[in-house]
Amino acid sequence: MSNSGFETKDEQEPLRFISKQEAEALETELLEDYRFGKQQLIEIMGHNCAMAVTKVYPLKTLPKKQPTVLIICGPEVNGAIGLVCARNLRTYDYEPTIFYPKRSLDNMYKDLTIQCEKMDIPFLSYLPTEVQLINDAYNLVVDAVLGVEANSEEGKEPWATILGIMKQIKIPIISLDIPSDWDVEAGNTEGIKPEVLISLSAPKRCAVQFSGKHHFVAGRFLPYDIQKKFELNLPKYSGTECVVEI
């Protein structure tokens, strides 16, 4: 058995930015053919996102006295990943605060919420409309609002107001997978401008528009045959790193 399948791809083959349809097909394959569980994938991705945050913003480099991070969670999968990210950041001694205005009734989401609550992570009951309060209270904002599946939510409340506030935020924003008012493929040149983008599994088409400082891919868990089938040409992850900067 050779491990050549996991070695560096030829430098000539560029990383691919996948379409919405490909992203959905990839997820279906992971769930149905490879039999990954939803809970399992959300746990892996949330952990990977927290690791990326610690790489760009190590605890000791945070400008505020307290290592506070605001995590804004949407109603679907991206929000669940945000909850896991928050829980992991807490174990790394960050002080996450969660804003999760539309809670899913699904048991898995409830359980992820309870885990955070029982780890004494505070939940905000509303987002301050005075943006300066956010800039002053937190070092970072994690945008776990809307992912691949939720673009139709954008114009709806409370998301329209929340995205409006997020556009004015001056502290760094870390977006999970898709910046939240961007289209998965077309992006949004007028949208929020995250400093960090963490592409889950593989970068989506919109990521070509990303002009922030750090773009990570969190897809080391992806079986090689899937990477090959979707011609992802992912960069080599070093050592035991679960994310790679591109």
Place this chain on the structure above:
Amino acid sequence: MSNSGFETKDEQEPLRFISKQEAEALETELLEDYRFGKQQLIEIMGHNCAMAVTKVYPLKTLPKKQPTVLIICGPEVNGAIGLVCARNLRTYDYEPTIFYPKRSLDNMYKDLTIQCEKMDIPFLSYLPTEVQLINDAYNLVVDAVLGVEANSEEGKEPWATILGIMKQIKIPIISLDIPSDWDVEAGNTEGIKPEVLISLSAPKRCAVQFSGKHHFVAGRFLPYDIQKKFELNLPKYSGTECVVEI
């Protein structure tokens, strides 16, 4: 909100080695009160075990030409954690081979097995009785056979034969949580002698008998209130490490 709860414990408070009853109570609390999912805990623990393996036996230090690792999986939770450990080691470019003679019919176990199969991890249909074949073919053996719950399995076949073979193995053995022919509390002075022990959540009483080279605790994910309630006095995990050597 202070993060002092996560800081170093007073050096005077020794790490506790918990009883079987405490281990069961801790697990029940994680599942029922903190609402962790079984799939979620198994994923976290399997990942942590793979990380510990990479720390003691980095890819480049393995004596054999191929980075082979044999993972022996039992019928219950320890075996499932072994499957996740194997999958993670594969993504770190190790070449795991799995021996999993008594497969659970539970869907979660089946899914974890399929994930490994579809990542081209070979499964052995039997364990060579000629121990030299194991010593020659693999760099390491991961003992994921019997955990806290499965001591009654020890005397039964195929486990009695497998444990007999494992006792003769000369390459390093890494035991997950409880070395497989040890009692959770009393240990077993005549039992297998792992070079590495990875205690999951917290060390069990038997671990006082461990005389191998490296003892890790994989319990960073444990909510602080649980650590406090069970007076675990866990050592400080550095940076974003998920395991700590004690």
